[in-house]
Amino acid sequence: MGQHIDEETYQIVIEEDLIRKVSDTENNFIERKTVNDTRGWLETAVAFANSCPVGQPGILYVGADNNGEIKKQADGYDFEKLQRSISGRIREAWPPIYFASHILKKNNLEFVAVVIYGSPKRPHFSGRALVRIGPETRDASEEEYDKLIAQRSSKVYFLQKLIGETVYWQQIGYQEGNNNGKLTDCNQFFATVDMGQYSKCFPIDWITILFDPPNKRYQLIVSKR
Numbered sequence: 001m002g003q004h005i006d007e008e009t010y011q012i013v014i015e016e017d018l019i020r021k022v023s024d025t026e027n028n029f030i031e032r033k034t035v036n037d038t039r040g041w042l043e044t045a046v047a048f049a050n051s052c053p054v055g056q057p058g059i060l061y062v063g064a065d066n067n068g069e070i071k072k073q074a075d076g077y078d079f080e081k082l083q084r085s086i087s088g089r090i091r092e093a094w095p096p097i098y099f100a101s102h103i104l105k106k107n108n109l110e111f112v113a114v115v116i117y118g119s120p121k122r123p124h125f126s127g128r129a130l131v132r133i134g135p136e137t138r139d140a141s142e143e144e145y146d147k148l149i150a151q152r153s154s155k156v157y158f159l160q161k162l163i164g165e166t167v168y169w170q171q172i173g174y175q176e177g178n179n180n181g182k183l184t185d186c187n188q189f190f191a192t193v194d195m196g197q198y199s200k201c202f203p204i205d206w207i208t209i210l211f212d213p214p215n216k217r218y219q220l221i222v223s224k225r
Contacts (some may be wrong), residue, residue, distance in 0.1 A: 013057050018113040019106050022061050023068030029058035032066055035073065035082055038089050045090045045116045046126050049097045052118030062086055063111035070109040079103045079110050086114060094128040095121045095142060123149075150188035155204060159186040167218045169193055169202070174224040180217075191220070 024030055029052055033040040041060065048058030062082065064070050073079075083101050090099055101114045129140040129148060140148065150156045162183050170178040181193035181200070190201045202222045210219040 013059070013100075013115050015102055015104060015113075018059065018102060018115070019104055021059060022064055022070070022104075022106060022111070022113070025066070025068055029056075030061070031058070032061045032064040032068070034071070035063050035077075037062075038085070041086050041089050041114075042092055042126050045097055045099060045114070046093050046124050048116040049093070049119040049124045050122045052116070054118045054120050056118050057115045058118070060114040060116060061111060062114065070106050070111050072109055077110075079112065083112050086112060090114070090116075092128075093124050093126055094139075095119075095124060095145065097124055147187060150186075155207065155209065156186060156188055158209065159183065159191050159204075159207075162186075162218060165218070167193065167220055168212065168215070169200070169220040169222060171200075171202070171222040193220070 021027065021030060022032075029048060031044045031048075033044065041062065044058075044060045048060070052058045061068075063073065080103065083103055087099075087101055090097060097116060097119060099114055099116045101112060104111055104113055129145050130137055131140045131144055131148075147160075150160075163186060165183055166180055167183050168178070168180050179195050181195040183191060184194045184199070185192040186204075188204065190203050191207060192199055192201050202220065206222050206224055208221040208223070210221060211217075212219050
C-alpha cells in the first residue's frame with residue numbers, strides 16, 4: 001500500500017474488476033508491463049497519478065502482454081517478491097503516490113495488478129527532488145518541494161526574492177489597514193509580513209505588487225477578490 005489517505009475520496013476497485021479489465025485494450029488508464037520492466041512500473045505509476053482524475057484509478061498490470069494475455073512465468077516464480085519489488089519501485093516517486101497492489105489469477109496463471117489513483121498532490125516525479133543545503137546535497141523535504149513548485153508562479157517567485165526586505169502593505173475592501181513591515185515568508189498560498197508587534201498573512205491571490213520610486217520600496221496592495 002502507498003501513503004495513507006482518506007479512502008472515502010477514492011474509488012474502490014474490487015479484484016473481480018481487475019481480473020476482467022486485464023484484457024481491456026481500449027482503456028487509456030490501463031497499462032501492461034513485463035515482470036522485468038522495473039523502470040516502466042515507476043513511469044506508469046507517475047503518469048497515472050499525474051493524469052487520472054483525482055481519486056479515480058489507473059491500473060498497471062505486471063506479467064501481462066499488450067493484448068491482455070497473462071504470461072506464464074517459470075515454475076516456482078515468487079509473485080510475492082515481485083509484488084514487493086513493484087511497491088518498492090513505485091515508492092521512489094516523489095511526492096509519494098497512493099496505490100494498492102494485488103496478486104491475482106486468471107486461467108490458472110498469476111499476475112500482479114497495481115491500482116494507482118489520480119493524485120491531489122500532483123505533479124509527481126520518478127525520483128526525489130534534490131536541494132543544496134550548505135555544503136551538501138540532500139533530498140528535499142515536502143515543505144521544500146512545495147516551495148520549489150510555488151516558484152513556478154511568477155508572483156510567488158518575485159515575492160520570495162523580497163523576503164527580508166521592508167515593504168508597505170495596504171489592505172482595502174476587507175479589514176482595511178496599512179503599515180510598513182518586513183516580508184518574512186511566502187509560499188503558494190500566502191505571504192507573511194512582520195510589523196514587530198504583530199504579523200499579517202495575505203492570500204497570494206489578493207496581492208497586487210507595486211513599486212514606490214520616491215521611497216524605493218515595494219508595495220503590496222491587498223484586495224479580496
